[in-house]
Amino acid sequence: MTPTLSHSICPRRLVALLCVSILGSLGVAAEPRVQRDLEYARVGEHSLKLDLYSPEKSTKPAPLLIYVHGGAWRGGSKANPPIAPLVEQGFAVASVDYRLTTVAPFPANVHDLKAAVRFLRAKAGESGCDPKRFVIVGSSAGGHLAALVGVSNGNKELEGEVGVHRGVSSDVQAIVSFFGAANIQTILGQSTPHGLSVRVPALQLLLGGQPDEKPALAKLASPVAHVDAHAPPLLLIHGDADPQMPIAQSRELHAAYQKAERPVEFVVMPGSVHGGKEFYDAERLALVKAFLNKHLR
Numbered sequence: 001m002t003p004t005l006s007h008s009i010c011p012r013r014l015v016a017l018l019c020v021s022i023l024g025s026l027g028v029a030a031e032p033r034v035q036r037d038l039e040y041a042r043v044g045e046h047s048l049k050l051d052l053y054s055p056e057k058s059t060k061p062a063p064l065l066i067y068v069h070g071g072a073w074r075g076g077s078k079a080n081p082p083i084a085p086l087v088e089q090g091f092a093v094a095s096v097d098y099r100l101t102t103v104a105p106f107p108a109n110v111h112d113l114k115a116a117v118r119f120l121r122a123k124a125g126e127s128g129c130d131p132k133r134f135v136i137v138g139s140s141a142g143g144h145l146a147a148l149v150g151v152s153n154g155n156k157e158l159e160g161e162v163g164v165h166r167g168v169s170s171d172v173q174a175i176v177s178f179f180g181a182a183n184i185q186t187i188l189g190q191s192t193p194h195g196l197s198v199r200v201p202a203l204q205l206l207l208g209g210q211p212d213e214k215p216a217l218a219k220l221a222s223p224v225a226h227v228d229a230h231a232p233p234l235l236l237i238h239g240d241a242d243p244q245m246p247i248a249q250s251r252e253l254h255a256a257y258q259k260a261e262r263p264v265e266f267v268v269m270p271g272s273v274h275g276g277k278e279f280y281d282a283e284r285l286a287l288v289k290a291f292l293n294k295h296l297r
Contacts, residue, residue, distance in 0.1 A: 052094050055088075061130035065093045066117060066135065068138035070141045073100065113149050114149055135175070138178065144181035151223050175232055176288055176292075179250070179275065180250070182223050184206075185222055194244060195244050229262070
């Protein structure tokens with residue numbers, strides 16, 4: 001029997017009811033609670049801010065994913081973090097802005113990110129986040145910075161003195177790097193011509209010179225140089241056709257973790273290039289969730 005529509009329902013209300021029904025059947029969750037432009041530190045007149053996305057219905061402290069955007073260290077912003085769908089899975093997400101290399105060279109960006117971790121841990125009780133389950137996540141240049149922050153806890157040169165919560169730990173309990181750099185000392189030799197066209201000027205701003213001109217700084221900026229027996233669990237996701245960020249970078253970090261006998265998972269995406277929606281689709285975010293559930297017990 002063909003269903004009939006009641007004439008007592010006006011067309012606009014009928015459309016609204018149909019939309020609610022369709023969204024419900026697709027399992028679309030309510031929008032997360034968002035606090036935008038929270039100032040986590042100041043450097044002179046420069047205000048450093050983050051956006052905090054919290055699960056709508058959280059009955060216990062949520063694990064926190066601290067997202068670091070990409071942009072060749074000189075661009076990008078905290079807007080629209082691609083891992084935001086994980087808020088629907090019970091994670092909080094803090095998307096962080098940091099000083100770009102057009103404002104200040106390395107290690108200013110790392111100092112800022114560690115200040116953000118300390119701020120978020122100091123405020124965890126207020127925000128409903130679990131200070132014992134912090135994860136740093138990044139894409140491209142942000143993946144490099146996330147890995148570097150994650151493996152360098154306690155390094156005086158990288159901790160910096162940004163922010164007011166200097167007595168709070170900047171430690172994280174896991175790292176997720178989407179197609180990020182791992183060894184600034186070797187990246188140029190692994191790069192395609194297109195990669196070099198992006199990387200050479202980006203490194204000039206990052207280091208104030210090229211890696212062979214600044215060897216000590218290039219080593220300090222390389223996550224592979226800091227991996228030790230205390231490195232937190234790491235998930236690497238990289239496309240094997242990436243023309244901009246060599247997949248050899250993730251292979252190096254994977255190998256460093258294996259040598260140190262630390263937990264690491266390496267997901268290679270055949271045919272994928274540098275970024276794109278497929279890196280943050282339901283399948284990939286399910287991998288991230290499974291990895292975090294495994295290591296954040």
